[in-house]
Amino acid sequence: MSNRTFVMACLAPLLIFSLAFLALPLVRLFLASGEGDAGWAIYLDILRKPRYLNTLVLTVLVSLATTFAALAVSTTAGMFLVRNRFRGRGTLLSVLTLPLAFPGVVIGFLIILLGGRQGLVNQLTPGHVVFAYSALGLFLGYLYFSIPRVLLTVMAAAEKLDPSLEEAARTMGASPYRVVIDVILPGLMPSLIASGAIAFATAMGAFGTAFTLATNIDVIPMVIYTEFTLSANIAMASALSIVLGIITWILLLIARSLSGSTVAAGG
């Protein structure tokens, strides 16, 4: 066997597998979205029908809130852990990256333990404080999911920042606030946009967390699920999946072009 044929043969299993189980199913999904009563106008229905539009808006709002909160918390913690060496630093870092392996369902359950009917907050405070099943619970679940992922990306970028730039700014009389705004944030910007895009995309598509928490409120993944299983509205479920898939794919493409690394999305 010649060298070239051997290399081509190496790619064959991958080509066959991804054609059969990725390319063809996705084509089928796209065609199915146009097979409903509305035809291809179903994509307009997503924007025209209040049920879908409201869900889309809510999903985007919760995801945006998650993104900014995760960026704020993880950048602060990440910069602190990169710039300071102290006893217990390793432990803090392990605690902050431990949830990387938790699936969305487990995180949903952890939020229930915090804010559910038998939850910690309800036990510690007088009156009935149950927030697990509201938009706040969902936000906290997504935040739980995003903090470790954003933290790792930001820390990787922060390690490459040159501390002498900050020192120079400080000796020239810049306040700590100006150092952050003018030196640290611009240096971190590519990784902030990248990890923000990852956090937003995962929150938009998170099914496991929504599955355990979103019993009263609708987010896009839950609507896809109920349209498919309960209403048997396969065309709408497919159309929403396509729209959601395109949004998350473009966001992660941006993220990758800026940071070069990929953190498992999932959820």
Place this chain on the structure above:
Amino acid sequence: MFKSKTKILQLAVTLSACAFLLVPTILSVMAGLTANYFKGISSGLTLKWIYQVWELYADSIFLSLWLAFACLICTLIIGLPAAYGLARNPGWLSRLLEEFISLPLAVPGLALALALLQLYGSMKGFRASWTFILVGHVLYTLPFMVRSILAVLAAMDLKTLEEGAATLGASPWQRFRDIVVPNAMPGILAGSLTVVTLSIGEFNLTWMLHTPYLKTLPVGLADSYASMRLEIASAYTLVFFILIVPLLMAMQWASARAQRIAQ
């Protein structure tokens, strides 16, 4: 050492984030070991919930382990030669292929599951067997395996090594077996641990692809959250933690090692 105000503020944020992540995890572990969570720890510690989880869900735990193993074999068979093929053919076509197989990282599992169900759902024998779930898991984990190996291969001078071996008379297969595989080992190890960890925890695809007779560990978890008492749900979560946390730590160690070698 923590003198300035900003440092104290940063420390406070870091500690609050740790508390936010750690407290519910501890609550869950406690609830799984407490006789009656509602009464609190004073009701005594017990392992009876763990035993009950074992009786109820041992099948799903074994199914998940078996699936993770099968998934590892499949991703190795497909991913290892593919990574070599991509490394030997750097160009826009390879980039495009790599981008395409990475779609499952970006597109939500729910959408992929719907796509698979609509194309293969009518093939009853396939739909009802564990191999249908396996396809979903391979789809989702394959890009991690390919990229992990590719990163290591791309960093070494594959061409020179192989040319050297070829002048000594090694066939393409011998070169693959004796040069490529041993050199790619750190990437293979990191990729394998990632595949197993992700497969055991996979829920989004599996929830749509599973049948009532084939429940994986995370599907069983969702089931227990919805229908079991809090102690059993927590004990089951504890079993999951015991399984996944060592895997995660091994995965992080192996990935950091592979990254060092790739640089």
